Amino acid sequence: xxxxxxxxxxxxxxxxxxxxxxxxxxxxxxxxxxxxxxxxxxxxxxxxxxxxxxxxxxxxxxxxxxxxxxxxxxxxxxxxxxxxxxxxxxxxxxxxxxxxxxxxxxxxxxxxxxxxxxxxxxxxxxxxxxxxxxxxxxxxxxxxxxxxxxxxxxxxxxxxxxxxxxxxxxxxxxxxxxxxxxxxxxxxxxxxxxxxxxxxxxxxxxxxxxxxxxxxxxxxxxxxxxxxxxxxxxxxxxxxxxxxxxxxxxxxxxxxxxxxxxxxxxxxxxxxxxxxxxxxxxxxxxxxxxxxxxxxxxxxxxxxxxxxxxxxxxxxxxx
Amino acid sequence: xxxxxxxxxxxxxxxxxxxxxxxxxxxxxxxxxxxxxxxxxxxxxxxxxxxxxxxxxxxxxxxxxxxxxxxxxxxxxxxxxxxxxxxxxxxxxxxxxxxxxxxxxxxxxxxxxxxxxxxxxxxxxxxxxxxxxxxxxxxxxxxxxxxxxxxxxxxxxxxxxxxxxxxxxxxxxxxxxxxxxxxxxxxxxxxxxxxxxxxxxxxxxxxxxxxxxxxxxxxxxxxxxxxxxxxxxxxxxxxxxxxxxxxxxxxxxxxxxxxxxxxxxxxxxxxxxxxxxxxxxxxxxxxxxxxxxxxxxxxxxxxxxxxxxxxxxxxxxxx
Numbered sequence: 001x002x003x004x005x006x007x008x009x010x011x012x013x014x015x016x017x018x019x020x021x022x023x024x025x026x027x028x029x030x031x032x033x034x035x036x037x038x039x040x041x042x043x044x045x046x047x048x049x050x051x052x053x054x055x056x057x058x059x060x061x062x063x064x065x066x067x068x069x070x071x072x073x074x075x076x077x078x079x080x081x082x083x084x085x086x087x088x089x090x091x092x093x094x095x096x097x098x099x100x101x102x103x104x105x106x107x108x109x110x111x112x113x114x115x116x117x118x119x120x121x122x123x124x125x126x127x128x129x130x131x132x133x134x135x136x137x138x139x140x141x142x143x144x145x146x147x148x149x150x151x152x153x154x155x156x157x158x159x160x161x162x163x164x165x166x167x168x169x170x171x172x173x174x175x176x177x178x179x180x181x182x183x184x185x186x187x188x189x190x191x192x193x194x195x196x197x198x199x200x201x202x203x204x205x206x207x208x209x210x211x212x213x214x215x216x217x218x219x220x221x222x223x224x225x226x227x228x229x230x231x232x233x234x235x236x237x238x239x240x241x242x243x244x245x246x247x248x249x250x251x252x253x254x255x256x257x258x259x260x261x262x263x264x265x266x267x268x269x270x271x272x273x274x275x276x277x278x279x280x281x282x283x284x285x286x287x288x289x290x291x292x293x294x295x296x297x298x299x300x301x302x303x304x305x306x307x308x309x310x311x312x313x314x315x316x317x318x319x
Numbered sequence: 320x321x322x323x324x325x326x327x328x329x330x331x332x333x334x335x336x337x338x339x340x341x342x343x344x345x346x347x348x349x350x351x352x353x354x355x356x357x358x359x360x361x362x363x364x365x366x367x368x369x370x371x372x373x374x375x376x377x378x379x380x381x382x383x384x385x386x387x388x389x390x391x392x393x394x395x396x397x398x399x400x401x402x403x404x405x406x407x408x409x410x411x412x413x414x415x416x417x418x419x420x421x422x423x424x425x426x427x428x429x430x431x432x433x434x435x436x437x438x439x440x441x442x443x444x445x446x447x448x449x450x451x452x453x454x455x456x457x458x459x460x461x462x463x464x465x466x467x468x469x470x471x472x473x474x475x476x477x478x479x480x481x482x483x484x485x486x487x488x489x490x491x492x493x494x495x496x497x498x499x500x501x502x503x504x505x506x507x508x509x510x511x512x513x514x515x516x517x518x519x520x521x522x523x524x525x526x527x528x529x530x531x532x533x534x535x536x537x538x539x540x541x542x543x544x545x546x547x548x549x550x551x552x553x554x555x556x557x558x559x560x561x562x563x564x565x566x567x568x569x570x571x572x573x574x575x576x577x578x579x580x581x582x583x584x585x586x587x588x589x590x591x592x593x594x595x596x597x598x599x600x601x602x603x604x605x606x607x608x609x610x611x612x613x614x615x616x617x618x619x620x621x622x623x624x625x626x627x628x629x630x631x632x633x634x635x636x637x638x
Contacts, residue, residue, distance in 0.1 A: 084613055149473065158614045260477055260482075290499070295477045
């Protein structure tokens, strides 16, 4: 029998643990949310239990596994499997996550950044099938990314390569990112900055037609609200989506100039903003790239989407 | 006897042809300038003659060569050895340069972009010795770059990867690049834009202390003039160098976030602006990167410099 892969997608709100076939099909999965706010050791034990649980629920043994792949929502030092930082979980500053898990299992454990895992999922069984090189970008509250070069994840020296979200694309921007810098792509074009954008557009005199209470707390603005706004043609929401899409278009153009990749794959919650958003991104990209495109470049939506993190984590075993 | 490499550095003003040992030492070279403004066929024949000349001047035969490497100042489609575009030579739009040269020789001909060749030179025998990955940037009238990943040149789909110069880093910039876009790194921080910068600083009310004629033609402003200005503490020159260095600092920060490389190597004419310029670049870089650096990154000067193009072109045979 072909061995199975265990995947662990450790998110800031959701923790998914599943069994995945080498072709990327999910055999079974468990999703929990009560890991939020817990300590590192609790989470290590929780993941261990969940992996054991999903194995035994399927009448399998650990020996049926090829190994366990873990996607982490933050920086990972790949060479020793330490997590470096994360803004999505409590703790995990310089924590030996890979080896802490390894101690509980007899099969290998691989640990990587969650966007790298998602990129690898797209490469193995999503929109990136058949390409040797690709760039994957996930745009939601933050911006994550993964680089596949020559059929492998490109991680750089520490393991933190692919942070397109923190590249500076408008030093005169009104917005400061959580990283502390002004004008990085994440600060200009992701969900986390939408409250600042909503306030700015309102201050600029644009009036929202969203039915908001008089004492509306701007900090509650997020991608979902802006999507509602877009649906009712709200001028503020439309202005925000236009700006965000234009900046992502610049980001894709920069990726094009640097990597000259055959395909760029876009995923993440903000892609739910729909065609207005996605077309505007592409329009901006082609406006900038014009006659500098010598071979066609594909800009496409992620295919694996919701389960990309889980499948990608599992697929790390196949790299 | 160990075979020799022939290198051809086809520049916009200078054409160098030389014999290079596999360790990067130049055995002999010929430099000419009268290729400027000539047609493609003339240049193919000229290069052929010069290679034959340097071979026979050293009492050698073509069979003593491993092959011939050519660095081209523009876009190259690597897979078929066509030049795509160049702003440094007449013609060469979709020209089969590699095969046109191949026909005249019995040894292999390799063709690549000149900055890729220089990057490879730094990797083989310059400031990048011992690294598996590096980014090389050459900053002069334009900005070129080469990416070495896993000891090889990363070229992307067409062969045009590494165009950091055309990444947009300030969409609200006053300057438009020769590519037609506003605010790309090249437009904000290279010699070609210095005339625009000089005019802008003057219009902003900064007074130059450079001894310029009353009817001074701004289009003559270049890196050399700005270097003179810097030496006499001219406020306009200093402001220009400061701006350029800050933008290069942003560019390096973006490279750091995307590639997480162990080393970035800087070469090109503007590096002659000296320590004021280079320190300012590094200051800006570290100001942005702060506590996001988890493993030390080296930002160093190119070592091969003047002959990097020639040695790098020859070294293409060793890739």
